[in-house]
Amino acid sequence: MRLRTTLAGLALAIATVHANAETIRVAIGTQDTTINCATGGLLIRELGLLDKYLPKDGKYEDVKYEIEWKNFTSGAPLTNEMVAGKLDFGAMADFPGSFNGVAHLDAGKRSLFLTVLSGSIRGSGNGIVVPASSSVQSLAELKGKTISVPFASTAHGMLLRAIAAQGWDPQKDVRIIAQPPEIAGSALRSNRIEAHADFVPFAELFPNRGFARKIYDGSQANAPTFHGALVDAEYARKYPEVVTAYLRASLEADRLFAESPEHYSELIEKVTGIEAEVNYLFHGPLGLQTRDLTWKPEYRKALATSIDTLKLLKKTDRGLDVDKFVDDQYIRAAFKQAGRDYDKALADYQPLPLKAVDALTGQPITDFKRLAQIWVRGENKVRHYASPEAALKALAALEQEGKDIRAIYAQAADSGIKLLANQAWFVRNGKGELAAFLLKDQAEAYAQQHGGTALDFVSANQNQALAQR
Template sequence: MEHRKAWIVAVVSALVAALGGCGGGASAGETVPVVVGYQSRTINTVTAGTLLRSLGYFEKRLAELGARTGKKYTVTWRDYDTGAPITAQMIAGKIDIGSMGDYPMLINGSRTQKLSDNRTEMVSVTGYNARGALNMVVVAPNSTATSLVDLKGQKVSTSVGSAAHGTLVHALSDAGLNPVTDVRTENQQPSVGASALQAGGVAALSQFVAWPGQLVFAGQAKPLYDGGALNVPTLHGVVVRRGFAAEQPDVLDAFLSAQLDATRHLWAHPLAAAESVARDTGLPPEVVYLYNGRNGMVTFDATVKSEQRAALRGDLPFLKSIGNLDDLDVGSFVDDGALRRVYGGSYDADTRRTDNQARIGGADPVCQRPVTDPATAGETWLAGEEDTHPSATPTCLLRFVKSAQAGGKRMRAAYVPDALTGTRWFADHAVRVTDPAAGPDTHLLPFTTEANARRYLAAHPGATELDYPTALAQA
């Protein structure tokens, strides 16, 4: 009889344990695996990828969660070159949370929308540029092309279906070219396209961050088209499998809280964050800081803004036209409910903010004035120094660089905003214009491309173009 009672108790206990685990994830004492897909070298996703991983904030948040639930949480990080394999793994149920760009996110949502547990939703933004400057078209340093019109009849490398491809198509159309018949698009991974550009196999390369900056910094390319001229937001963000979010809402909350932790860390320590990402990716720190630094080309902000929702809806026709997705209801795909839950009471107000909270400030040491205007502020990174030097205007920055060089100091990099689009760029790779009517501290104006400079020259008859050494001398 006692043996029979013991057997019944064992069976009932097993049933209770099994029922307790249905639909609710692991029970106390069990292990919950979490798989995160990210792109280490796509540096505008670092707050949900490379930087977040290196800081250990997600694991810390999960440890705190485990102390409350009695469960153990294990994180597996999987690094990919693009968003496409992350989407494939999410469809297969092998990745729970992923970060990628706007076009790949829309393709992700479209390809999973008919699934059940593996249907995905976008839950946060990582980084964005309000004008679309994260995508650029670059050409070889010795190219004679000065505008997109010069690419007619030429081969252009891009990754078909990416935001960089979208930028290329829209920019060519705006320039009066037919993107299908007037240029030959070569569908290539960024690294393959970069090699093709250097070998002369293509006339231009249209790619996303960080490829344009990396190639220009290495002296292997120069910008032909600044994506900021489109004035259409481009962004990256986080997607999650809905089944996972339903089963493990606390884990999703922990991830989004950790993303906010990493974002605030980047705001407070942008140079250290850039150096950390550089170590983990092999990218030059000066290139990472171009995008992820103070007043960087990437604004890191997890909130989902109305302008970004509109931009995603505006991206759909292009992706449908090239057969990369079926229709997608962006309104149901984008769900920032979990982010609101962990963010706090300022969420709605912060969705209306568009300023970069990692900003250049302080006092200009040469022009002796506060550095307050992001439209003109720049900074210089000198070798052997632990922080950058702010400048109120590009003219003031050139004076600082000239003074530093006279003192025997070497410049690692200097950054200035394009006077037309605001795109942050390398000061020594910018196209320079002098405009005497602009004033003594503002007359030396930088532009990312020859096309942008020509637009300014056309509107300011007294202005003239000059090279960087001449601009430095005139400062």
């Protein structure tokens, strides 16, 4: 009888402990279609990585976690829910991230920018497109035209810098209107807008779908841009180990993507509908952007610039101390736990590298300046070629075999950025070698200076076919 009483008392004590155990909410706002945020949201969620790293010992031994995910199409509504206390973490770009910091201060709170997730120190990722049928080939031809853009976005900042570089007055020389990407896509299809500026991935997604053409890349403005992850500052103070765990999950997602970019590009397509070839264009080897979880000086500068631009747009009159807003202690802790050297990564500016052999010759590719790639639908790996002309030769054979070509890529000869080859311009020199360019005027200038002929993709392909006969 006494034993039963003792066991019953022990069971009651255990039940009481569990009943009194703390429940910690981990509420994360994601932007699934903004593929730069994938390693801070979509991939963590889809692969169940957060559970792997959440602390379960010490003061967290009896904790119950309630993990909540909410997806957004832009940063502004995500920020609203963070300020309202409905979310603890959020992933967004530099401009909406700056506004997140300001909005928290206006509400008597603070948010912290924890880490970069992906970006470009040159600004690639943002871009300007025109309808596919438009005769416009460059930004210079848009004077007096109407350009739409998601207001107060990182693309808006890029557009204003691009207009300033032309020496134009944004109030007089162009008409800028607010338009989110989902509306802009329809407007471009029906030629109801003359040009549209947008962020990742829409300046590449719309051309890939065939109803738009890219005429400006953010790298031409040479202004750094990035997407990253934020947290409520009070939450971070209370649960620093949880914040570090979230970043450990992000590091894991980044590592997995680097190991199998095609596979995870297809997973992103499955979740978002954004084609895998566009995801790979950004985040595969030598892609448009670099997945980088370190606070490079260029990204800190991008934040300062975005705050100044928000003031210019009269979206805020409040300043934001970047040195206090950016808090790298948590990402440094995550790197240390993962056995990685943060300072070494901080000094590394290289994009995701590529170790590959030419799919035609089997020889290792050592010079990637003229790299070209083909992704055949149904194949789980992209094929690599040492030159655009080699890729076009292979393309002809693949098409004769009836293969469905998912995408063709080329590296720009001037900027080095990855291009959708079927949207690019080429210069063929006297040796029959092809050099790729984003814009017609870039190709023509190169041809005039170095000799050769500027060709669009169809003409380059036809020329290559004739050269092979």
